[in-house]
Amino acid sequence: MSSDNGVIVLCPGQGAQAVGMAKAWHEASAEARAVFAEADGLMAELWAGDEATSGLPALSEVCFGGPEDVLNRTDVSQPAIYVSSVACLAGVRGRLGEVPLAATAGLSLGEYTALHVAGAIGFADGLRLVALRGRAMQDAAVASPSGMVALIGADEAQAEAVCVKALENAAGAADKAGTEVLVAANFNAPGQVVVSGSRAACELAVAVAGEMGLRATALPVAGAFHSPLMAPAAERLGEALAATAIGEPGCVVMSNVTGEPHGAGGAGSMADSVRQRLVEQLTSPVRWSACCAWLIGNAQVGGGSEFVELSPGKTLGGLMRRIDRGTKVKSYDDPASVE
Numbered sequence: 001m002s003s004d005n006g007v008i009v010l011c012p013g014q015g016a017q018a019v020g021m022a023k024a025w026h027e028a029s030a031e032a033r034a035v036f037a038e039a040d041g042l043m044a045e046l047w048a049g050d051e052a053t054s055g056l057p058a059l060s061e062v063c064f065g066g067p068e069d070v071l072n073r074t075d076v077s078q079p080a081i082y083v084s085s086v087a088c089l090a091g092v093r094g095r096l097g098e099v100p101l102a103a104t105a106g107l108s109l110g111e112y113t114a115l116h117v118a119g120a121i122g123f124a125d126g127l128r129l130v131a132l133r134g135r136a137m138q139d140a141a142v143a144s145p146s147g148m149v150a151l152i153g154a155d156e157a158q159a160e161a162v163c164v165k166a167l168e169n170a171a172g173a174a175d176k177a178g179t180e181v182l183v184a185a186n187f188n189a190p191g192q193v194v195v196s197g198s199r200a201a202c203e204l205a206v207a208v209a210g211e212m213g214l215r216a217t218a219l220p221v222a223g224a225f226h227s228p229l230m231a232p233a234a235e236r237l238g239e240a241l242a243a244t245a246i247g248e249p250g251c252v253v254m255s256n257v258t259g260e261p262h263g264a265g266g267a268g269s270m271a272d273s274v275r276q277r278l279v280e281q282l283t284s285p286v287r288w289s290a291c292c293a294w295l296i297g298n299a300q301v302g303g304g305s306e307f308v309e310l311s312p313g314k315t316l317g318g319l320m321r322r323i324d325r326g327t328k329v330k331s332y333d334d335p336a337s338v339e
Helices: 023-028 031-047 057-066 074-096 110-117 122-145 156-171 199-211 226-241 269-279 288-297 315-323
Strands: 007-011 101-106 146-154 181-191 192-199 214-216 307-310 329-331
Touching: 007 110, 007 146, 007 315, 023 031, 023 057, 023 074, 023 110, 031 057, 031 122, 057 074, 074 110, 074 122, 101 110, 101 288, 110 122, 110 192, 110 269, 122 156, 122 226, 146 156, 156 181, 156 199, 181 199, 181 288, 192 199, 192 226, 192 315, 199 214, 214 288, 226 269, 288 315, 307 315
Parallel strands: 007 101, 007 307, 307 329
Antiparallel strands: 146 192, 146 214, 181 192
């Protein structure tokens, strides 16, 4: 991990989890083991106070051995991914030492990792936030049966058209009039957009997308993330963020809401801007493609910088190939890849 201009660190979001995540780093690196040990202690305290999680094993045990249905729970996968990413970076730094950071960016949940990596949020504070975020999103999903649908081959205008038509069809049903929600939720890469909303609207979206010649796939998620149905979770998260210390990041950190760096064009302090954007993120679309395009196109950051992706998985490298095939992303999912 070396670059004269520093590196751009990409941090994965929910969906990247897999049984065995970061286990290789735990086995190979004392620094990574220390991260998991601290996380296990903190999560044991947090989970013990919640009836839904009080019977869970240690976070590291779930990461390394599952079971898969537990790891895939929103309230478990979010802290698991955050900790796995931080442990991976700790292991990399243990081998290569510190290197300058040009920028950090994280997909949805990964934005918290990105802020921690940049020095804006402490590890324990970040873990408390993502644990609460996952629990609040899980609760909001249970309260409003909902889901998400990936539209393959769609651009932003087509995704919006799918939402409009699906909601028109829903309004035509007497028992559904005015009750359905459907919005564009993730702009991951050209030709890969996700819509999010109430369950019936998502079912209609699949049918409408087919009529438009688009391929639509319902995603195995708990609810309508990045939609107005997450407003109760956003309120709970806002209260927690207000009580969390947020410092000045040591490098550019991208905002999913704006597709630009945190603090760009915002009013107030950097801390206030970060808090506002993180709350907005739960009910606003994730503009990941725009974040990557900004990093690639901005000479002061992208010029000559190396892109690296933290554990778990290689999802963000795959998206980058769709965003800009000429930009390579080095994965550090496997300790053997670190030289």
